[in-house]
Structures are given as C-alpha cells and as structure tokens.
Amino acid sequence: MAKKSSRTTTDQRKVGRRHPLASVALIVIGLLSTGGVYALATTSATADTSASQQQLVEEGGKLFAANCASCHGLALEGTDVGPTLIGVGEASVHFQVSTGRMPLAASGPQAEEKPVQFTEDQIEALYTYVGAQSPGPGLPDEETIAGEGDAALGGELFRINCAMCHNVAGAGGALTQGKFAPSLSGVTSTHVYEAMVTGPQNMPVFNNNNLTLEDKADIITYLQFLDENPSPGGFDLGNLGPVSEGLFIWIFGLGAIVAITVWLTAKSN
Known part of the structure; x- marks a missing residue:
C-alpha cells in the first residue's frame, strides 16, 4: 500500500508540472502586451x-x-x-x-x-x-539660456565679439547712418540667443561655427550677471565709458573749481 501511494504522488507531480517553455511563453506574451499598449499610447x-x-x-x-x-x-x-x-x-x-x-x-x-x-x-x-x-x-533650449555658464569666459567672449557695438557693459551705442546697437540691459535670455543666431538689423549671425552653444550660454550668463549686479563703484553714468565719465568731470569737477576760485577771489576783495 505504501508503494502504491508513493507512485500516485509521483504521477500527480508529473501531471501538475509546467512545460519548460511555459515561462518563456508568459514572458513573450507580457512583452507583446506591454509593447502593444505603449504603441497605441504613443500613436x-x-x-x-x-x-x-x-x-x-x-x-x-x-x-x-x-x-x-x-x-x-x-x-x-x-x-x-x-x-x-x-x-x-x-x-x-x-x-x-x-x-x-x-x-x-x-x-x-x-x-x-x-x-x-x-x-x-x-x-x-x-x-x-x-x-x-x-x-x-x-x-533655444532651457539649458542654453538658464544662466549656468561661465560668466568670466562669457565676458571675454562678449568683449571680443559684441562690445564694439553694444559697449563692454551692454549699454548699446550709436552706429552709422542713424542706426544703433540697442542696450542689452533687461533683455531676456531668449531674445539674446535669438539675436545671436539670426542676426537682426545690423548684427552679424553667430552660428555654432562662430560661437558654440556653450559659448552662447556663457555670454548669456555674463549678461545676466550684469543685470543682477549693479555697479560697485557708485553711479554708473549709463555705462557709456570714458566719454560720459570725462564729461561728468569736466562739467562738475572743473565747474566746482571755478566756483571755488570765484568765491575766494570775491572774499579777498
């Protein structure tokens, strides 16, 4: 009786055992189902x-x-x-x-x-x-205009490629025949990038052979730095450079000297 019971258990195990390819078939079915759903959603x-x-x-x-x-x-x-x-x-x-x-x-x-x-x-x-x-x-993509480039390198690139028209501080400047380079203060990073790649008005086109995407990102970072950090030396006088600074000294500096001289002369008389 014990032998018969043992044989019966063995037969039951053989009957309940899965085919060796059953797992493979289930995986294939699962992959096909997932792929089909993804394809439908993507489509x-x-x-x-x-x-x-x-x-x-x-x-x-x-x-x-x-x-x-x-x-x-x-x-x-x-x-x-x-x-x-x-x-x-x-x-x-x-x-x-x-x-x-x-x-x-x-x-x-x-x-x-x-x-x-x-x-x-x-x-x-x-x-x-x-x-x-x-x-x-x-x-532009967000990475290029995020302002996460190298501001120091961007400043160098700006001085080499842009400052002759836009001024070293991006204040803009006059060109010939009534044309002008606009101020870049407050200009959005998207517009700065678009101007570089399209060359509006009198501006040359800076494609990726002239300035790489990394170079453009550095220049944008430099301009953002200028917007976010005011002049540490006091009044910036429009960031127009030695012309405005010289004019300021000529009018107010020499004017003060002349006024003091006149006052001292009048007092002595």
Whole structure:
C-alpha cells in the first residue's frame, strides 16, 4: 500500500508540472502586451501632437496673410518692401514679433522695439507657420539660456565679439547712418540667443561655427550677471565709458573749481 501511494504522488507531480517553455511563453506574451499598449499610447499622443501642430500652422497662416504677406509675400518670397523669410526659422520670427519690431510701424534706418501687437498664442502660431514652410534656426533650449555658464569666459567672449557695438557693459551705442546697437540691459535670455543666431538689423549671425552653444550660454550668463549686479563703484553714468565719465568731470569737477576760485577771489576783495 505504501508503494502504491508513493507512485500516485509521483504521477500527480508529473501531471501538475509546467512545460519548460511555459515561462518563456508568459514572458513573450507580457512583452507583446506591454509593447502593444505603449504603441497605441504613443500613436495616440503623436496623432494629438500632429493635429495640434497642424492647427497652429493653419492659424499662423491666416495671421501671416493678414499682417505680414503684404511685405514678405504670401509664399515668404519677399517683396520690394520686405525681405524673404525663407530659411529665417522660428527664432527670427519669435524675436521680431515678440519684441514689437514687427509688424513694422514705419520705414527707417532699422526697426525699433515697440509694444507687442500679438498675444503669445498668436506669436507661437506665426513662428510655427514660418518654420513649417521653411526650416531655420529654432528657439533655444532651457539649458542654453538658464544662466549656468561661465560668466568670466562669457565676458571675454562678449568683449571680443559684441562690445564694439553694444559697449563692454551692454549699454548699446550709436552706429552709422542713424542706426544703433540697442542696450542689452533687461533683455531676456531668449531674445539674446535669438539675436545671436539670426542676426537682426545690423548684427552679424553667430552660428555654432562662430560661437558654440556653450559659448552662447556663457555670454548669456555674463549678461545676466550684469543685470543682477549693479555697479560697485557708485553711479554708473549709463555705462557709456570714458566719454560720459570725462564729461561728468569736466562739467562738475572743473565747474566746482571755478566756483571755488570765484568765491575766494570775491572774499579777498
């Protein structure tokens, strides 16, 4: 009887034992299920993104036709009164429109900053439309404009590449024929980056072969440092350098000497 019971238990174990490939099959089924769910979710998200992008492009096209095409052409080809926008990219459109320089109020030596004419959503639609028609420089990533670069190296790069127009402290300066380099005080890091990569007005283009992304991040960090740290020497006199400082000394310094001299002479008489 004991032998029979033992044989019965062994038979039951054989009957209940899983096939060696059962675990492999379960893993494959699990992977396929997970992959299928992920693919469906990704496809759905991609479809939503594409639909949203297309909606932005359509809205931007309407805004462009109503506000920009008369100067830049319906196909971005440019006209006698406005340059082509083919290849300018999203960065250029965002810079020009979000600083109020465009639409242009009146012709002149250069477009000047003025109150913005569009909402943020409309600006996004405009630069998305132009970028979709012809690719070009895009908006900066957060890492580049975060202000976490090397401020000392950024100051050196700024003095070499930018100070001849914008002044060593970013105060701006006059150029020829009524043109000028604007002050960089208070300018957002996004606009500084966009100006470097698109070269608005009289500014040259600094692509990644001229200044790497790290170089641009360092320059932006330097300008942020200037904004956050006022002049330690007292009145900065507009940060215009020796001209304003010399004028201050000439008017107030020599003026004080002359006044004291006159007072001493009058007293002695």
